[in-house]
Amino acid sequence: MIKAISIAETNYPGVTKITADGWDGQVLRMSYATCCKWISTSAQLQQAGVYMLYADHFDRITHGNQLYVGQSGNIGQRLGQHDGKKEFWTAVIVFSSAGDWMNVAYTVNIERQFIKWAKRANRYDLDNQIPGREEHLGKEDLARLQTFLDGVQPVLRLAGIDMFEPNMDGTFSYSFPKKVTSQLKILNGSPAPAVTILAGSRIFGLDHAKVSQANLNGVANDDAEHIHTFHESVDVTLNGPEFMLKLFDRPVSSWKSRSGISLMATLTALYPTV
Incomplete structure (x- = not known):
């Protein structure tokens, strides 16, 4: 069970890394502007992963409340394709493995689960038009996937990130x-x-x-x-x-x-x- 996380600034200004002992994953959080500057030079964004583009405003009712979940074998390349096309996002969170094991077979399954969690939470207006797809994984890979997923929500909760927290209003x-x-x-x-x-x-x-x-x-x-x-x-x-x-x-x-x-x-x- 994850009871503590580590939040630290990376070598690039404005990019925060979130990790936890016993969890083989990492979360990178940054603004849209920082992302656009960093994606072309960051080795950390050239690997496979899952990302969430979202409208990070104090007043979501006035300025928008959208969220998009995506995945790629090359996160930096994919994020660059969103620049100027999904105008609502002001921030991005990137999920990847701490070790070098995550590939597209994992990311498509993680993306599907993230979409399901975001829908159930009913906190953001989900911009995804389809629920994602499933990719076959062997028994050991499924176990590794589940271990990664089991750590995601506790890590985000401790970091104060609310995408998957149920909207309890009413x-x-x-x-x-x-x-x-x-x-x-x-x-x-x-x-x-x-x-x-x-x-x-x-x-x-x-x-x-x-x-x-x-x-x-x-x-x-x-x-x-x-x-x-x-x-x-x-x-x-x-x-x-x-x-x-x-x-x-x-x-x-x-x-x-x-x-x-x-x-x-x-x-x-x-x-x-x-």
Whole structure:
């Protein structure tokens, strides 16, 4: 488990390197302007890797909130191709291996996972039009890939980089004794709100007959554990809270926002007739 990282300036002004003990990866972070100056001279950017172009503004609502994930066998060359074509980006983060093992077979799989994580986080407007592709890896290569991926989110979290951190605004969660965490959002509508169960939620105690009646797509049921698992990349929307109240066996008041407000209190405030 990664508990500490190292953040240091490189030999090139404006380029920061992030590493962690026990993780065979590295992250380079720089501004768009620095990247454009550095890519032609940096040996570190001539290797295979994955990158994220993003709009790094204090006011994302006004100035944009876009993110693009890409990969290449030659990061510097690929970043140079984006100059002037993806106008939204003001900063870039580059992921590569600390050792000399990463190649395109790895990077296409990492890119696909990064896109999935960014979509699930719902924090940036993802500029990727396709979900990426998968490349076959042998058993040992898959193990190395997974070890690399396992370190990415802890490293970014410790560095204060939020691309893959879930956007919890308007989200209500309920963690059950079995550590089954579920999340949903209220989407304001008229005359009644829609309630969206976020992708990847695992909910304990749902009435399976009612779930089947609702024809919810991508929901798997574990009869032994009484847990319904929602597809990891598909949100499920219920039209109107009345049906949700019938579907959920647990009290809706048990669902809390990050600030401690109950889902029932929010629904009652927005829609007094619920």
